[in-house]
Amino acid sequence: ILNVEQSPQSLHVQEGDSTNFTCSFPSSNFYALHWYRWETAKSPEALFVMTLNGDEKKKGRISATLNTKEGYSYLYIKGSQPEDSATYLCASYNTDKLIFGTGTRLQVFP
Amino acid sequence: DTGVSQDPRHKITKRGQNVTFRCDPISEHNRLYWYRQTLGQGPEFLTYFQNEAQLEKSRLLSDRFSAERPKGSFSTLEIQRTEQGDSAMYLCASGASGSTGELFFGEGSRLTVL
Numbered sequence: 001i002l003n004v005e006q007s008p009q010s011l012h013v014q015e016g017d018s019t020n021f022t023c024s025f026p027s028s029n030f031y032a033l034h035w036y037r038w039e040t041a042k043s044p045e046a047l048f049v050m051t052l053n054g055d056e057k058k059k060g061r062i063s064a065t066l067n068t069k070e071g072y073s074y075l076y077i078k079g080s081q082p083e084d085s086a087t088y089l090c091a092s093y094n095t096d097k098l099i100f101g102t103g104t105r106l107q108v109f110p
Numbered sequence: 111d112t113g114v115s116q117d118p119r120h121k122i123t124k125r126g127q128n129v130t131f132r133c134d135p136i137s138e139h140n141r142l143y144w145y146r147q148t149l150g151q152g153p154e155f156l157t158y159f160q161n162e163a164q165l166e167k168s169r170l171l172s173d174r175f176s177a178e179r180p181k182g183s184f185s186t187l188e189i190q191r192t193e194q195g196d197s198a199m200y201l202c203a204s205g206a207s208g209s210t211g212e213l214f215f216g217e218g219s220r221l222t223v224l
Contacts, residue, residue, distance in 0.1 A: 046212055
């Protein structure tokens with residue numbers, strides 16, 4: 001059974017704060033690691049797909065790193081804004097499907 | 111809009127009734143996935159199709175659940191004799207085989223069983 005774990009479960013920050021979340025996954029048979037952002041009443045939206053150990057990807061104020069040898073990925077948000085409030089999901093791609101973690105629910109207060 | 115669409119968005123039903131959800135994927139995608147998400151959990155894999163073939167079903171999918179993709183385009187997920195524990199968000203996603211697994215999700219169908 002493939003377990004993907006995320007921490008923290010929820011996070012409340014002030015506008016302007018920088019924050020980061022952790023995703024851990026089994027490192028054996030690794031293929032790809034995905035980050036999604038899921039806003040209430042919308043569909044989950046892909047942020048990053050990462051495959052290589054040491055990979056670092058960036059989209060605006062959001063960036064992610066990947067360590068496939070030890071089985072973890074970090075997602076960073078610099079200068080959080082209220083519109084960043086969402087659930088951030090990571091998922092490991094294995095045997096033709098995504099296995100998701102429980103997500104980190106981020107709330108950014110103005 | 112050429113994204114993944116799901117219908118209905120919300121369904122309230124009484125225990126014991128049957129419900130059916132429909133998913134229209136992105137037309138170029140040959141794979142279609144169903145996931146279920148309950149409060150405090152991430153999306154859990156239920157089943158997926160490649161074209162019209164159902165290639166994998168999760169052990170979560172009891173005999174009351176059936177999914178079809180008859181022509182390799184849209185898919186339906188039917189739940190028979192619904193139970194309160196079936197209350198959840200049912201998400202559909204589509205993607206292409208041979209890729210790194212990126213999926214494009216619909217907005218989900220929320221089921222409430224009274």
